[in-house]
Amino acid sequence: MANIAFVVARCAKTSGGFAIRFEKQADSSWLATRTTPLQEQATAREGYGATEVRGVMSIAPDYSGCPACKAKSYFQCGRCSRVNCWDGVTKTIECSWCGNSGPIEGSIKDLKGASDV
Numbered sequence: 001m002a003n004i005a006f007v008v009a010r011c012a013k014t015s016g017g018f019a020i021r022f023e024k025q026a027d028s029s030w031l032a033t034r035t036t037p038l039q040e041q042a043t044a045r046e047g048y049g050a051t052e053v054r055g056v057m058s059i060a061p062d063y064s065g066c067p068a069c070k071a072k073s074y075f076q077c078g079r080c081s082r083v084n085c086w087d088g089v090t091k092t093i094e095c096s097w098c099g100n101s102g103p104i105e106g107s108i109k110d111l112k113g114a115s116d117v
């Protein structure tokens with residue numbers, strides 16, 4: 001199983017695509033370490049979803065944040081299960097993938113990532 005996964009996300013403010021790099025830790029948790037801006041066609045590319053990011057996820061203290069708005073966290077949409085940036089403060093969010101909006105709730109479960117970008 002790959003120890004690094006990239007999860008495709010979008011900025012909740014600008015809809016700009018980016019990839020979050022997750023690194024698997026010795027205790028099998030996943031740590032979000034940095035982000036890379038993506039072109040829109042890359043976010044739709046087949047192949048994303050190859051690596052499952054399961055279990056405990058946390059964000060590194062030096063996580064580089066959303067490339068577009070510098071938000072230091074992320075959330076997973078409860079409807080489409082895709083990931084958006086999140087500033088960690090806003091209580092009502094709107095998914096830039098499917099337009100669903102609502103309060104932040106629950107915790108992130110399984111993310112689908114790719115082992116390369």
Ligand SMILES: [Zn+2]
Binds near residue numbers: 011012
């Ligand atoms: Zn953002």
Ligand SMILES: [Zn+2]
Binds near residue numbers: 081
């Ligand atoms: Zn959504």
